[in-house]
Amino acid sequence: MDKIISLCKRRGFVFPGSEIYGGLANSWDYGSLGVELKNNIKQEWWKRFVHQRTDMVGIDSALIMNPKVWEASGHLKEFSDPLVECKKCHSRFRADDFGEKCSECGSKEFTKAQQFNLMFKTFLGPVEGEENIVYFRPETAQGMFVNFKNILETTRKRLPFGIAQIGKAFRNEITPGNFIFRTREFEQMEIEYFVKEEEWKNHFEMWLEEMRNWLKHLGVKKFHENEIPDGERAHYSKRTIDIEYDFPFGRKELYGLAYRTDFDLKNHQNESKESLEHTDPESGKKFFPHVIEPTWGVDRSVLVAMLEAYHEEDAATAEEGETEKRVVMKFPKWLSPVKVAVLPLSKKENLSNKAKEIYGDLVKDFVCEYDETQSIGKRYRRQDEIGTPYCVTVDFESLEDKAVTVRDRDTMKQDRIAISELKEYLSKKLNS
Ligand code: ATP
Numbered sequence: 001m002d003k004i005i006s007l008c009k010r011r012g013f014v015f016p017g018s019e020i021y022g023g024l025a026n027s028w029d030y031g032s033l034g035v036e037l038k039n040n041i042k043q044e045w046w047k048r049f050v051h052q053r054t055d056m057v058g059i060d061s062a063l064i065m066n067p068k069v070w071e072a073s074g075h076l077k078e079f080s081d082p083l084v085e086c087k088k089c090h091s092r093f094r095a096d097d098f099g100e101k102c103s104e105c106g107s108k109e110f111t112k113a114q115q116f117n118l119m120f121k122t123f124l125g126p127v128e129g130e131e132n133i134v135y136f137r138p139e140t141a142q143g144m145f146v147n148f149k150n151i152l153e154t155t156r157k158r159l160p161f162g163i164a165q166i167g168k169a170f171r172n173e174i175t176p177g178n179f180i181f182r183t184r185e186f187e188q189m190e191i192e193y194f195v196k197e198e199e200w201k202n203h204f205e206m207w208l209e210e211m212r213n214w215l216k217h218l219g220v221k222k223f224h225e226n227e228i229p230d231g232e233r234a235h236y237s238k239r240t241i242d243i244e245y246d247f248p249f250g251r252k253e254l255y256g257l258a259y260r261t262d263f264d265l266k267n268h269q270n271e272s273k274e275s276l277e278h279t280d281p282e283s284g285k286k287f288f289p290h291v292i293e294p295t296w297g298v299d300r301s302v303l304v305a306m307l308e309a310y311h312e313e314d315a316a317t318a319e320e321g322e323t324e325k326r327v328v329m330k331f332p333k334w335l336s337p338v339k340v341a342v343l344p345l346s347k348k349e350n351l352s353n354k355a356k357e358i359y360g361d362l363v364k365d366f367v368c369e370y371d372e373t374q375s376i377g378k379r380y381r382r383q384d385e386i387g388t389p390y391c392v393t394v395d396f397e398s399l400e401d402k403a404v405t406v407r408d409r410d411t412m413k414q415d416r417i418a419i420s421e422l423k424e425y426l427s428k429k430l431n432s
Contacts, residue, residue, distance in 0.1 A: 001248040004306050005179055007327070011386050013037065013306070013337075014180060026176040026183055033386055034302070036337035036367065038187075041218075041301050042166050044334060045189050048214070055161045056191070057151060061143025063168060064124070064134050069142050072271035073264065075119060078235050079138060082113035083174050094174045118171040120184075136170035141293060143167075144192040145264045148276055159278060159289055160203060162193035166298070178249050180299040187298035194278070194289035197262070204239060204259055207294045211243060211255060218301065219308045219332045224251065236263035245304055254304060255296045262288035305335060309387060329387030330410060333430050338388045339366040340426060343379050345395040347372050355394040358404065358419060362392075365423060366430065384409060390426060 008014040013034035017027030030038055050058045070076045082095035088107035095113040102108070120136040123129070137143070144163040151163055166189045176182045195203045208225070215223055228240040236258075243255040265288045269276040277286040309329040333339070340362055344355035352372055359370045369388070371379050376393065383391050391407040393414075398404050404422065407414045408429075417425050 001179065004303075004310060007310075007329075007385060008034065008306070011382075013386075014302075027185065028180050028183065033337040037305070037331075037335065038298060038302055040335050040337070041298060041305070042187075042189065044217075045214070045296065046164070046166065048217075049191060049210075050164050055157070056164055057155050057157065057161070058164045058166075059143065059147055059151070060167065061140070061147060061165065063137055063170075064122075065137060065142065065146065067134055068271050069146060069268075070119065070135055072267040073142050073145075074235055074267070075135075075138060076117070079119060080115040080117045081174055083116040084110040084113050086110055092174055097175070116172075116174060118173065120170040120172050138171050139169050139295075140165045140167045140188050140190045141192060141295070142264070144190070145268055145276075146272075148194070148265060148268075149274060152278070158281060160193065160195040160199065162191050164189070164191045166190075178247070180303050181247065181249075181252065183299065189296040189298055189301075191294050192260075192264075193292040193294070195292060197287075197290045200259055200290050200292060203292045204257070207292055208241060208257055211257060211294055211296075214296075215243070217332065218305055219330075219335070220245070220304055221308065222246065223254065234258065236260050245300075247303075247307070254300050255294070257295070258293045260291040260293050262290050264291060265289065305331065309335075326381070326384060328384040328409060331387040333389045333432075336387045336389055337367065338369045338383070338386060339390065339430055341369045341371060341379070341383045341388050341391045343376060343391055343393050344372050345376060345393060350399060351394060351396065354398060358392065358394060358422070362423065362426070366426065380407065389430065392422065 009016075011033060012031035015029045015031055016023045017029050018024045046058065050056050067076075083092055084095045084098075085092050086102040086105060086107055087109040089102060089105040091102055091104040093102075100108060102110070119138055121133055122136065123132045124134045125132055143165055147163070151157065167187065168185060169188050170185050173182055173184050176184055191207075193203060193207065224244040226242040226244050228242060233240045238261050239259040241257045242253045243257070244251050245254040265276045276288070278289050279286050306329070309331045311328050311330050313326045313328060342355050342359040342362065344351045355372070356370065359368055362368050369383075371382070373379070380391060387409070389409045391409075393405040393407065395405065398419070402420070403416050403418045405414045406417050406422075406425065
C-alpha cells in the first residue's frame with residue numbers, strides 16, 4: 001500500500017488534500033493522471049450501463065436537496081455508526097471497526113457506544129438557524145427516487161428500467177483512512193433499477209452478473225460476494241450482497257448490491273403527497289415498483305485498479321543496461337491515463353520537429369504525452385510507472401526510412417512501423 005501511495009504522489013495520480021497547509025483529515029486530490037484514470041472509469045461505466053442499454057437513462061441531480069428527502073429516506077434517523085471514545089486520550093473510533101486497544105495511546109478503556117449521525121450539515125442562505133439546516137447528500141440514490149416521476153413522464157420508459165447517476169457524496173465518517181478507501185467526500189456510481197415485485201429475484205441476479213463482468217473488465221482477478229444475513233442489512237433492504245476485496249489492510253467492501261423493495265418510492269409518496277405509483281399499461285393497475293440498487297464507489301474502483309495493476313519485475317526482464325527493478329502499472333488499456341507517449345531519441349531540432357508533428361497527429365485520436373527530457377531508458381521507466389501501453393520512439397533513422405519504433409509496455413517488444421500506418425496500428429492494438 002505504501003508503494004502505491006508513494007507512486008501516486010510521485011507520478012501525479014493522487015496528492016494529499018490541502019497539502020501546503022499540512023493536509024486535512026484524510027482528504028485527497030486527484031492529480032493530472034489521477035483525474036484521467038478516474039474519468040476513464042466513469043466514462044466506461046456510463047457507456048456500459050447507460051448508453052449501451054435500452055432500459056437505462058442517466059441524471060445529474062443536486063447535491064443539496066430538500067431536507068424532507070432525508071426524513072423520507074430514513075437518513076436523519078438511521079444513518080449513523082456506533083461511536084466509542086477512548087477514556088484516556090479521547091480519540092474516537094467506530095465501535096464496529098476497531099481493535100481491543102486504542103490505536104493512539106494503547107488504553108483499553110472506552111466509553112459505551114453511542115450512535116453518531118454521518119450527515120454533513122450546512123445552512124441554506126445567510127441566516128444560520130434550525131429552520132435553514134440542509135444536508136450534503138450522503139448518497140446519490142435519493143436523487144433518482146425524487147426524479148422518478150419526471151423520468152417516467154419525459155422518457156416514456158416502461159418497467160423494468162433504471163436510472164443511473166455518478167456524483168459526489170459526503171459522510172462525516174468517524175474514522176476515515178486507508179488512503180482513498182474511506183474519505184468524507186467521495187464519488188459514487190449508482191443505479192436504481194425499477195421492477196415488478198414478482199420479478200425482483202431475476203433482476204437481482206442480472207445485476208450481480210453485470211457487477212462481476214465489470215470487475216473483470218477493470219482487471220480485478222479475485223473478489224468475494226458476501227451475503228448479508230437477516231438483522232445486519234440496512235433498514236430498507238430484503239437482500240444485500242457486499243462485493244468485497246482483499247485490500248492490503250484486510251477484506252473490505254468494494255461495491256454493494258441491494259434489493260430495496262418499494263421502501264423509497266412509498267416513503268417519498270407519503271412525505272411529498274405526490275403520486276409515485278406506476279400504472280401498468282396492460283392492466284391499468286397502479287402499484288409501487290420495487291428497486292434493485294447496484295452501487296459502485298469510484299474512489300475504491302481507482303484504488304483496486306491501482307493495486308491490481310502494480311507489478312515489479314526484476315532486472316533480467318528489463319531493457320539492456322537497466323539494473324534496477326522495473327515498476328509497471330499493467331492497467332487494462334482502456335483504463336490507462338495516457339495511451340501513447342511520443343519520445344524523440346534526442347532533443348536535436350530536426351528530430352523533435354518530426355516527433356512533434358507525429359504527436360500533433362496522434363493526439364487527435366488518443367490521449368498522448370510528449371517527452372524529450374532525460375535518457376530514453378528513464379523515459380520508458382516513467383511511462384511504465386504510469387501504465388502507458390505504447391511508446392513511440394522517433395530516432396535519426398526515422399528521418400530516412402519514415403518509420404518509428406513502437407514499444408509495448410507489457411512485453412517490451414519493439415516493432416518498426418511506417419509513420420503512415422502508425423495511427424491504424426495503434427488503434428488496432430489499443431482496441432484489442
Ligand atoms: P462501508 O461499510 O465501507 O462504510 P457502506 O456499506 O456504508 O460502506 P454504501 O452505503 O453501500 O457503503 O455505499 C456504496 C459504495 O460507496 C460503497 O460500496 C463504497 O464503494 C462507496 N463508499 C461508501 N462510503 C465511502 C467512503 N467513506 N469513502 C469512499 N467510498 C465510500
